[in-house]
Amino acid sequence: MNINKQIMIVGFGKVGREVVHQIKELKLPVVFTGLVDSSACLLSHSLSDTQIESVLRLKKTGSSLADLAESKPLSFMTDYYNKDTIILDTSAARNLDWSLALQKGCQLVFANKNALSAPWEQASVLYHKPGIRYESTVGAGLPVIASLRSQVTSGDQITHIEGVMSGTLGYLCSQLEDGVSYSQAIKQAFEVGYTEPDPRDDLSGFDVLRKALILARTAGWSLEESGFSVEPLYDERLVGMPVSEFFNLTSLLDETYAQRVEEAAQQGRVLRYLATITPQGGKIGLQAVERTSQLGALQGPGNYFAIYSQRYNQIPLVIAGPGAGIEVTANGVLNDIIALLS
Amino acid sequence: MNINKQIMIVGFGKVGREVVHQIKELKLPVVFTGLVDSSACLLSHSLSDTQIESVLRLKKTGSSLADLAESKPLSFMTDYYNKDTIILDTSAARNLDWSLALQKGCQLVFANKNALSAPWEQASVLYHKPGIRYESTVGAGLPVIASLRSQVTSGDQITHIEGVMSGTLGYLCSQLEDGVSYSQAIKQAFEVGYTEPDPRDDLSGFDVLRKALILARTAGWSLEESGFSVEPLYDERLVGMPVSEFFNLTSLLDETYAQRVEEAAQQGRVLRYLATITPQGGKIGLQAVERTSQLGALQGPGNYFAIYSQRYNQIPLVIAGPGAGIEVTANGVLNDIIALLS
Numbered sequence: 229m230n231i232n233k234q235i236m237i238v239g240f241g242k243v244g245r246e247v248v249h250q251i252k253e254l255k256l257p258v259v260f261t262g263l264v265d266s267s268a269c270l271l272s273h274s275l276s277d278t279q280i281e282s283v284l285r286l287k288k289t290g291s292s293l294a295d296l297a298e299s300k301p302l303s304f305m306t307d308y309y310n311k312d313t314i315i316l317d318t319s320a321a322r323n324l325d326w327s328l329a330l331q332k333g334c335q336l337v338f339a340n341k342n343a344l345s346a347p348w349e350q351a352s353v354l355y356h357k358p359g360i361r362y363e364s365t366v367g368a369g370l371p372v373i374a375s376l377r378s379q380v381t382s383g384d385q386i387t388h389i390e391g392v393m394s395g396t397l398g399y400l401c402s403q404l405e406d407g408v409s410y411s412q413a414i415k416q417a418f419e420v421g422y423t424e425p426d427p428r429d430d431l432s433g434f435d436v437l438r439k440a441l442i443l444a445r446t447a448g449w450s451l452e453e454s455g456f457s458v459e460p461l462y463d464e465r466l467v468g469m470p471v472s473e474f475f476n477l478t479s480l481l482d483e484t485y486a487q488r489v490e491e492a493a494q495q496g497r498v499l500r501y502l503a504t505i506t507p508q509g510g511k512i513g514l515q516a517v518e519r520t521s522q523l524g525a526l527q528g529p530g531n532y533f534a535i536y537s538q539r540y541n542q543i544p545l546v547i548a549g550p551g552a553g554i555e556v557t558a559n560g561v562l563n564d565i566i567a568l569l570s
Numbered sequence: 571m572n573i574n575k576q577i578m579i580v581g582f583g584k585v586g587r588e589v590v591h592q593i594k595e596l597k598l599p600v601v602f603t604g605l606v607d608s609s610a611c612l613l614s615h616s617l618s619d620t621q622i623e624s625v626l627r628l629k630k631t632g633s634s635l636a637d638l639a640e641s642k643p644l645s646f647m648t649d650y651y652n653k654d655t656i657i658l659d660t661s662a663a664r665n666l667d668w669s670l671a672l673q674k675g676c677q678l679v680f681a682n683k684n685a686l687s688a689p690w691e692q693a694s695v696l697y698h699k700p701g702i703r704y705e706s707t708v709g710a711g712l713p714v715i716a717s718l719r720s721q722v723t724s725g726d727q728i729t730h731i732e733g734v735m736s737g738t739l740g741y742l743c744s745q746l747e748d749g750v751s752y753s754q755a756i757k758q759a760f761e762v763g764y765t766e767p768d769p770r771d772d773l774s775g776f777d778v779l780r781k782a783l784i785l786a787r788t789a790g791w792s793l794e795e796s797g798f799s800v801e802p803l804y805d806e807r808l809v810g811m812p813v814s815e816f817f818n819l820t821s822l823l824d825e826t827y828a829q830r831v832e833e834a835a836q837q838g839r840v841l842r843y844l845a846t847i848t849p850q851g852g853k854i855g856l857q858a859v860e861r862t863s864q865l866g867a868l869q870g871p872g873n874y875f876a877i878y879s880q881r882y883n884q885i886p887l888v889i890a891g892p893g894a895g896i897e898v899t900a901n902g903v904l905n906d907i908i909a910l911l912s
Binding site: 539542 | 592595596700711712713716717720723724725726861862863864866867868870871872881882884885886887888889890891892897898901904905908912
């Protein structure tokens with residue numbers, strides 16, 4: 229363990245706060261040099277526990293760092309970039325530019341999918357580098373990225389990847405299977421906190437697409453979004469209105485999905501929102517899979533990843549488990565930090 | 571990567587030879603300083619490709635290192651122990667003593683389960699050390715040990731582990747489920763090379779016990795063999811005779827197992843040879859599990875590990891896939907070496 233590592237955290241949502249908590253609890257040999265949100269940053273060669281606690285409290289109330297007297301404009305953040313710095317991006321920010329951080333030798337840990345799923349021309353610099361890790365972008369804390377990286381590093385040739393990568397849509401599929409209507413299932417998923425504030429952000433399949441893109445690129449395939457076909461789980465009649473109105477219209481699709489569930493059931497199958505990724509591109513959408521298969525046995529919000537390769541050609545390497553949740557997502561970040569420290 | 575690492579390989583069965591092959595293919599920055607079998611060793615500050623090739627050829631023909639003019643008695647091996655040495659134990663030897671190697675600062679990679687499953691008093695020195703790895707002892711190349719170690723290192727508290735850890739017995743369960751008789755299923759497993767030369771070595775459950783012990787200890791529980799109850803898949807009528815005679819007697823149990831399969835089927839269940847491990851001890855034996863569960867969906871020689879913990883309490887972290895095979899087992903060893911090099 230290197231005892232001089234410095235941590236900067238960008239983003240103070242629930243995951244960011246839980247990461248700080250887990251780092252403190254484990255007593256990792258690091259100092260915090262920067263706490264950053266979209267408004268400002270708090271910087272020091274070693275932020276005190278009191279400073280960190282006060283920022284955590286502040287952020288929990290919804291305030292921003294700019295409200296702190298001691299905070300600095302974001303442009304000062306780069307002063308603290310150096311080769312002993314690990315930057316954690318747990319934000320949801322788009323268009324953050326990490327090129328200076330990389331030039332200065334910083335290591336990076338992403339929970340934020342945006343930079344990694346940007347067009348390959350920008351994103352390529354973030355892949356296949358030991359100092360850049362992003363376990364929690366796919367499957368939360370499940371060791372999917374670590375395993376895939378190990379396979380690639382040890383000379384295995386990945387042939388294709390199959391996965392159920394959305395806890396939200398997994399829950400939806402399970403509910404539909406249990407006879408709950410499409411509109412009711414979405415309402416329930418929203419109420420238990422499984423969906424984004426606008427459920428269409430999940431139903432669009434876009435989040436799955438970004439995860440699939442990250443997996444593909446980790447496997448060594450420099451795909452773009454355009455290389456995937458994506459089936460959204462709503463249609464044009466549910467586009468363009470506010471969320472409250474959307475909820476009133478979801479019953480328009482109740483019959484469509486009930487019918488698809490029924491058709492699958494008649495063949496002993498169940499629907500899963502599946503991503504299939506090959507070196508040439510990917511396909512994301514509902515698929516009817518055997519009820520008695522591993523995929524069919526998947527229940528509720530569980531994620532499932534099957535990696536097929538030269539070495540795992542008959543039976544794939546499967547990693548499954550919860551693909552969402554604050555604690556496990558933060559744990560994915562923590563494991564990345566520990567890997568960089570050792 | 572440290573370019574001065576020195577590799578000593580103990581054991582030249584199929585796995586050991588495949589490891590050498592994969593190291594060469596990946597061009598890992600290492601030199602080979604020792605090739606060791608049970609008869610003698612070949613040592614040098616840097617063994618040439620020609621020397622290595624000739625040993626591989628020799629071992630493939632069933633000869634031993636003592637037949638080589640340039641080989642030395644085993645006692646010379648320790649001369650090459652130093653802090654830049656990684657020793658790979660891919661042998662099946664019992665009672666190898668690694669204390670001097672550890673004193674001299676060697677790192678160790680085990681494919682051999684014996685030292686790790688010895689009584690805790692001897693084995694404890696091998697656990698919870700970053701420089702000692704043993705991925706391929708459980709689940710071949712599947713990242714079970716790496717994941718479990720990450721969980722423990724990052725402060726997660728493992729509560730219990732459930733697993734199907736024998737490809738051989740998994741195959742047997744699948745065959746029984748398909749209506750094949752016990753005696754036929756064992757004969758087939760033997761013929762396709764899934765069993766040990768004496769199938770009772772698999773049927774005894776002892777190999778599963780050793781894997782369960784290694785998992786338990788990795789989870790932080792210093793259990794002993796005596797902490798497990800093990801149900802062997804044969805009875806006293808099949809004990810004590812040579813293998814050929816054993817095969818003639820297996821049909822004595824055809825009805826017993828057909829009946830158990832039938833009883834399970836009547837409840838929508840299938841039999842799996844399951845190990846359940848808790849901090850207090852473990853249970854290994856046939857269990858009837860729901861046909862439509864993840865465990866029920868498992869087919870043939872596939873392995874399955876479900877880790878339940880403080881963080882993975884509702885849905886476990888599952889790792890599944892082939893738990894045997896020369897190439898994937900060697901790959902587990904290779905991943906351990908790469909982890910030690912980086």
